[in-house]
Amino acid sequence: MDNILSILIFFPAFAGVLGFIVDKDSARAYGISVASIEFLLAIWLWMSFDGSNGSMQFVEMLPLVPNFGISYYLGVDGISLFIVVMATLMTLLGMIGMSIEKDIKNMIISLLFLEMTMVGVFLALDAVIFYLFWELSLVPMLYIIGAWGGPKRVYASIKFFLYTFTGSLIMLVGMLFLAYLYHDVTGTWSFAITDWYALVLPVGTQMWLFMAFFFGFAIKVPMFPFHTWLPYAHGQAPTIGSVILAAVLLKMGTYGFVRFSLPILPDASVAMITPIAILSLIMVVYTAMIAYAQKDMKQVIAYSSVSHMGIIMLGVFAMNSEGISGSIFLMLSHGVVSGALFMLVGVIYDRRHTKMMSEFGGLASIMPKYAVIFGIMLMASVGLPLTIGFVGEFLVLLGFYNISPIMTIIAGSTIILGAVYMLSLYKKTFFGEVTNNENKGLKDLNSREMYSLVPLVLIVVWLGVYPKPILEPIDNSVKNLVSFMDKKAQTQEAKDIIVSPKKEEGK
């Protein structure tokens, strides 16, 4: 199947349209079946993907507006492959674990449309198609937060939409400017990212473009001063919304940095390492401290999620293959772990309709299975060795050590800070006496919740022990990317900092 990427993108949307006909009571089963098929397709893509080849595979190209250089251009490499697999997996498991009864059909249809946009963003190689899916992903998410969220859901959903929309419009200007520069040099219009890779731009221009793209991506990540929309969105979103938001939508931002900023603007990226690293560090330490101060379990997870995104940003800007591969691996593990943590908070919220830590205590004796799974996910989130969280975090820190040992040490401190707030959360909720009588009758995980959580536990352990099958294809693509950047960089500073794999071998 050469057009498997198109099928991957449009199958959920098509199924979503047909979903309008499916009866309300069967909508959930329909959604799960469609998401499973989509996940199997993604697995198929992985199986037929040639992991030793670091370049784009399964490329599809169809000119849409040739006069203006817009084409329907898709492709997958090691960087995007696993994010797509993770996105389909989290959608499937999120749907299985979902406890929503109200308007379930609308929810399933929104999720399927959302899945189309998520897969589309990661597979698009044309900037306009990328932008199209990027913007379109806001609409179902707006509806999911706004229709099923908490009391301030409308405010949270609009804040989410406007924040991201503003940033991405500035990014759009950047894209148009790049296309114009490309037209200026070659005489033809093109929005293909791979064509833009060939552009060698003056450093000054690169800086401006970098800023334009930075606004779009940084708001999505979300980077430090732009992060304020996220806790709101998480706080008000239903469980499924938080799961998808944390697991997949945030990754669009970091993925954007890897796909656009680094290879198109290598010199500007190198020049911006220090400011971005500082912002990331503030994000890491500051949000970890805020997380510690929270009383609401979901807010703790939300802020910890922002904190970990900071490590991912550091890895992206390490400019060597360890750092970038590590941060892509961390994107996957962050998706799995924070998705699982949000599901776990959802489990307790469904039972008690509160997320306040003070309401709980001693849950370990009442809900042992729940406590075990929560414990494993917590360890993974903290980055304990032999869990999925450790691999990425270690590689990122290793990679960034080349840039600045001091910053790396500060970033390493988050592992301690992370342990502080996560363990205190665990202590307050699970250990001690059962003080609140309402908690005594709580039921342990039911089979539906087990089905959605156990696969994630298995993944956390499996990839923590043996990450090679995933790390290798990622690394191959990242090595391609880094040596390309090295070749393209013009300033001496950039050439020194970007450590291409070949240079390393020559040493």
Add this chain to the structure above:
Amino acid sequence: MLEPISVSLESLNMATLAPMLIAICGALIILVIDLFKDGLHKSLYVMLTLLVLLIDLGATLGLGVNQRGFFDLILIDGISIISQALILIASILFIPLALTSKRFHEYSYPEYFALFLFMIAGYQFMVSTDNLILIFVGLETASLALYTLIAMHNRSNSYEAAVKYFTMGALAAGFFVMGSAMVYAATGSLELYKIAEVMQSRMDEAGVMVLLISSGIMLLIAFAFKMSLFPFHTWGPDAYEGASAPLAGYMSIVPKVAAMVVAMRIFGLYIDIGIEEIRTAILVLSVLTMTLANMMALVQGDVKRMLAYSSISHAGFVMAAIALDTTKANSGIFLYYMLFLFTNLGAFSMLWISRHKNNKFHNRFDHPYEKFAGLIKVMPIGAVVMALFMLSLAGVPPFSIFWGKIYIMSSAVDAGYVWLAIVMGLNSAISAYYYLKLIVYMFLKEPADNDGTIYYNLNKPLMTIIGIAVFVTVTSILYIQPLLEYITYMVSASGY
């Protein structure tokens, strides 16, 4: 003794006049039918008008590019053909909206349809000439007919709207005549191509320059009134509110397209000969218009007024392209309006189907936001359709207006106005808020108690029109290429 004037019929090139003549003859036929038998149902007149418009469209599209006729008064170039086509397509979509299930005052008069056709003829004259007097005649014919059409809705605020529009229109006409007179004083001609030649040769005379710049300002003010640019926009929202919803949608497109074409001809000429003041003035006006109209739209309590301000903001957005004066920007204008036409008319039609006699939700507004609360539960398809129009207006891809926006923004970047593109982007972001507000009301709020007022006026013809609008809005990605190619060809063929 006067010398006999002999003009051969061939030299008149009557084919160039055919589209307008078709519209005028159609209008006369409608009047004659009414003379013979009155009390005929409106559906007859709607269908007749529709047929006349279709023939008119056929004649327009059949015209060859770049010909002159009728003592050189008529100029049929590429932009004249596409703008006539735009006007006619908008009219073809507009006129079946008269086929409501409920009775409305204006449609019981055949004169309504005759006036409508006269108005179209006026706009067609306006866009297919480069003679300042004929532009004026076309503009006034069309405007006077339009004032009457608004007033025929027969409510007190329709009269208010018509009178306001008329007064402001008269003022604008004064400015236009004044500006034209100054141009004539400076150059001794009223034909734009001759004016350009004379201007070029007298650029170094200070007196002439002063005259030219002030004439440019006068003309700009006249068109700012017509296109409701800030600060000459104040009549706009009231006129839109008073007019019936489809007519308001129509007013946001057709008069503006016509004015845009004339502005392109006149100000393109000023910019071409290097009067940068005019370019700056247009840029300032357009940036102010899109920003301030956006701000005003944020605080509106009525969907129709919100759409009115949003239309003004869109006009500002497009007006900026005139200042750029490149082929790409000029093609962008037509692309934008071609896409905007379907979406905006669709949005106003959605208001039209919910038009009802008594204002239940608000004592002043017909369409307050509260009326659409929980529409997804009351009328799911209606809510989805309206949401699609709103997303398209906000510029969310892949819906149609996104392509217009991206094209105009791109032409701003190409022309070296990156800041303009950023302003446009930020304005789109601001505008997203008020479009979202309606979506939030429709999807996220509980339905208000309504006894069928939301689809009071709904019937098959209206559904067909809305269906066409939705189809065009959603499938834009498939036809952008041929459309863009046609428009770019037409625009560059006429040298803009």
